[in-house]
Amino acid sequence: MHKHFDVIVIGVGAMGAATCFHLAKRGVKVLGLEQFDIVHARGSSHGYSRMIRKAYFEHPNYVPLLHRAYALWEALEEESGRKLLHKVGGIFMGPRERTLVGGALAAAELHGLPHELLAAEELRKRWPQFVVPDDWHGFYEPDSGFLLPERAIGTYADMAMRRGSEIHGQEAACEWRADRGPAGVHYVVTTDAGTYAAGRLVFCGGPWSGKLLADLQEFGGITLKVTRQVMAWAWPKVPQDFELGRIPVWGIDSMDGGLYYGFPMHGEMPGVKFAHHLPTGAAVDPDAVSREVTAAERAGVKGILGRFLPGADGELLAIKTCLYTNSPDGHFIIDAHPAHTGVLVACGFSGHGFKFASVIGEMLADACVTGRMNGEAAFLGLARFAPGRAPG
Numbered sequence: 537m538h539k540h541f542d543v544i545v546i547g548v549g550a551m552g553a554a555t556c557f558h559l560a561k562r563g564v565k566v567l568g569l570e571q572f573d574i575v576h577a578r579g580s581s582h583g584y585s586r587m588i589r590k591a592y593f594e595h596p597n598y599v600p601l602l603h604r605a606y607a608l609w610e611a612l613e614e615e616s617g618r619k620l621l622h623k624v625g626g627i628f629m630g631p632r633e634r635t636l637v638g639g640a641l642a643a644a645e646l647h648g649l650p651h652e653l654l655a656a657e658e659l660r661k662r663w664p665q666f667v668v669p670d671d672w673h674g675f676y677e678p679d680s681g682f683l684l685p686e687r688a689i690g691t692y693a694d695m696a697m698r699r700g701s702e703i704h705g706q707e708a709a710c711e712w713r714a715d716r717g718p719a720g721v722h723y724v725v726t727t728d729a730g731t732y733a734a735g736r737l738v739f740c741g742g743p744w745s746g747k748l749l750a751d752l753q754e755f756g757g758i759t760l761k762v763t764r765q766v767m768a769w770a771w772p773k774v775p776q777d778f779e780l781g782r783i784p785v786w787g788i789d790s791m792d793g794g795l796y797y798g799f800p801m802h803g804e805m806p807g808v809k810f811a812h813h814l815p816t817g818a819a820v821d822p823d824a825v826s827r828e829v830t831a832a833e834r835a836g837v838k839g840i841l842g843r844f845l846p847g848a849d850g851e852l853l854a855i856k857t858c859l860y861t862n863s864p865d866g867h868f869i870i871d872a873h874p875a876h877t878g879v880l881v882a883c884g885f886s887g888h889g890f891k892f893a894s895v896i897g898e899m900l901a902d903a904c905v906t907g908r909m910n911g912e913a914a915f916l917g918l919a920r921f922a923p924g925r926a927p928g
């Protein structure tokens with residue numbers, strides 16, 4: 537006889553830890569399975585900072601989810617007594633008509649979000665740390681800021697277990713199946729240490745989602761492409777200009793479909809963190825990806841500071857690799873499994889999902905309890921990949 541739970545969550549990273557917490561809060565008997573440690577550096581959620589912002593240039597439909605995400609992060613801070621969110625403002629720079637600035641402006645206007653549009657001269661006066669062309673603009677959002685990802689995941693897991701969840705680290709889910717019996721369907725998960733059963737399954741496997749859910753390919757040909765990213769830290773030449781409180785989080789149009797971005801210094805790691813968000817790299821296998829940083833990557837990432845933030849362009853301190861799981865259209869996939877209504881899938885976060893973990897955890901927990909997904913996530917459903925449907 538297998539140990540039985542109401543819900544099994546596979547993958548206890550950002551989305552899985554939040555889901556375990558919200559399920560535990562609802563009194564649901566939950567098992568979370570994590571193949572590595574609870575809080576590790578092999579998936580998508582390490583690196584000591586993740587940006588959060590409301591004026592979502594990627595798609596304005598994310599904005600209502602973001603309002604809830606902020607409220608839930610703040611509630612978690614209050615409940616846990618831990619600092620998880622730094623609301624330090626955000627400045628996003630580039631040509632006015634392109635997506636980074638233009639899309640943020642459109643989302644802010646549509647949803648009535650506080651913001652300012654600054655001409656280059658004004659922007660440089662307020663933050664002389666940035667060197668940007670004269671014809672660029674800056675979109676400033678006071679509500680932007682950053683989250684502490686390792687601490688947030690640890691807090692969610694800790695609080696879930698305090699409320700009675702069972703969470704197993706170092707235990708990989710190897711297989712799952714649906715068993716139909718006289719009492720209905722239940723799901724059986726076999727790990728490298730045991731076998732468990734549950735009324736519902738939630739898949740939050742991050743970069744491993746394509747392996748766990750290989751059958752999603754059969755439904756609309758959905759391929760999840762995992763790409764390797766690097767993030768770097770440097771000690772600024774003028775450290776006081778880059779301290780928390782002296783500079784907001786920032787994004788710069790890299791004019792290649794991506795953006796350069798970075799954070800103020802905040803003590804979890806020494807120095808200024810910066811990176812290039814560009815999800816178009818080669819596909820990698822998350823189990824075989826190289827964590828070695830190449831000389832070309834080192835030179836590429838270092839060039840960002842030299843060009844746009846010369847005062848930060850001091851000694852390089854660290855470069856780490858991380859993984860994106862890209863959906864075909866760059867938007868998240870949150871839905872019931874097409875062939876199993878009791879199975880929920882949350883994947884394809886395409887390099888911008890962390891800020892939503894709080895609200896996604898809540899939506900997945902509610903969907904487990906009610907059997908219905910929150911309508912505000914409908915635009916993230918699998919139906920958009922059906923043949924003949926327009927993307928986005």
Ligand SMILES: Cc1cc2nc3c(=O)[nH]c(=O)nc-3n(C[C@H](O)[C@H](O)[C@H](O)COP(=O)(O)OP(=O)(O)OC[C@H]3O[C@@H](n4cnc5c(N)ncnc54)[C@H](O)[C@@H]3O)c2cc1C
Binds near residue numbers: 549570742811
């Ligand atoms: C460099 C970088 C910068 C980013 N910057 C931002 C940002 O500024 N703002 C933002 O909002 N987002 C950002 N993102 C994206 C964001 O971090 C991710 O979208 C988010 O962390 C994804 O969470 P996840 O739970 O899907 O994946 P993860 O946190 O990786 O969790 C998946 C978990 O599932 C586990 N797992 C997989 N298969 C199994 C199995 N078979 N059995 C047991 N466990 C399993 C994995 O080990 C892993 O722990 C960034 C990502 C990267 C890589």
